[in-house]
Amino acid sequence: MTRRARANGIELAYDTFGAPGGRPLLMIMGLGAQRIHWDEGLCELLADRGHHVVRFDNRDAGESTHLHGAAVPAFGGDGQPPYLLGDMADDAAGLLDALGWESAHVVGASMGGMIAQTLAIRSPHRVRSLTSIMSTPSVHAAPPTEAAMAALMAPVSLDREAAIRQSLLTWEVIGSPGYPLDRERIARLAGLSYDRCYDPAGTARQLAGIIASGDRAPLLKNITVPTLVMHGEDDQLVPLPGGVATAEAVPGARLITFPGMGHDLPRPLWPEFVAAIDELTSAAER
Template sequence: MYTPNRGEQFFEINGARLCVETFGDPADPPVLLVAGASASMLWWDAALCELIAAQGRYVIRHDHRDTGRSTSYPPGEPGYSYTDLVLDVLGIQDVLGIERAHLVCQSMFGGIGLVAGMDHPGRVASLTLVSTSTGEPGLPSPTSEFADSMPAEPDLAHLVSVVDHVVGAVRACAGGSPYFDEDATRALAERDVARARDYASTLANHYAIAADAPSRDRFGDIVAPTLVVHGDHDPLLPLPHGEALRDAIPGARLLVLKGAGHDLPRPVWDLFVRALVRHTAPGRP
């Protein structure tokens, strides 16, 4: 039976204090949502988490290091590597008593799911990779419109400037999607900036971590059932990135979200949730 979320909890994991929130019944199949770079748990909208949980899934979201209420490091000096972020996710599974979780990983941190799938296959029930890439040479660069529309660096001393920067970056990542909602994005950005321990670290540190990212040569070793989700308006990682990821992982399937950019806008939630629920169904081959 569905139960409401239990609020934020803090756990000491892998040398860091991580903020975690859960939704739904712990007896249901666990779905662990991993946000992209510089994104706290808030960017997996609570209403979306509730929607997934209502379909019989135990949903977990967390603040990465340097986002939200989790451990923060000085700007430009992250005290962790990409591998640490993978171990953080597995550590969350440990403290919640979850042996195998369905990992849903977004953007740059799709690599967390890829590493987990390659190096820790016994901990991964399935992978869902949203707006991510193999990173192989020859794939399209970000569009010129994306580059031209990215905002300048904010004045970190002024809250309004930081919020404007975040809204501008999300608008650019929407790639002209008709689904971009500026008012909702601004409200979320205001909450996110106010909630963070140090937003200067949030903006900088994930891009400064040690580059021990997954090896493209090993994608064929992934045995977890994999769903690739990609918007056809994505200007940062255009659709061929998702197609390449589908082709690189044995048996992977691709869901193209018409009208979506690099994010998961509310109008595509129903389609995304239906696909995710099918993908994570108990007993699925």
């Protein structure tokens, strides 16, 4: 069931899994992706381990507030984006307020990992543990391959079927070469995402915010909470050096890499993801 909360001057749409008394776990998704890209099955596995899971749509994605009146900076241009990753981290902190959570375990994937890192930097008292998945301290630490960049910058699809086809083409490039491509799931999520809110301009604003936010590595050295970094060894969109750089920047961070994993969360790896996150959050609680 979709719930809504006022946070940092906007409205965020979210839903929950697990008992309210469980370990609070905030899940932050990546560029242009919606909360439904955290599969319900994965969220339920985390809930079964004693977490109270909240996944939400970032600003300019899904059912949360879209800044339709804001400028869309040209890629590579000099224009200042309407917001930075710091603003998106403040959105997450505002959601914690709305949930009545003083702090939470925070898990972020891709851009969501960047937001989670930024939240831990800006509001360390709100983060009990940090899990950064297929992410990086800066775009310069792990630039995408040419093929991944071409997929990311593909022309915008105007109709639903074209958007689904483009999503399939994109995941053929950036998905996990070591695991079968779940074309049915990709098509289903692409269609559902289109129906909920298709907003390429919002994705462009998010991307501009990422690029303009600079390098977090110097500030990541100040993070003291237990930190887990997970990364695919065959990621073309955010290559493995991004995960290595994150783990090297955060004191005491644990790095786990997965052969054959690209820029997605293959279902066969879910048990390993869940076990690692559960181990982290359990230790942090102790």
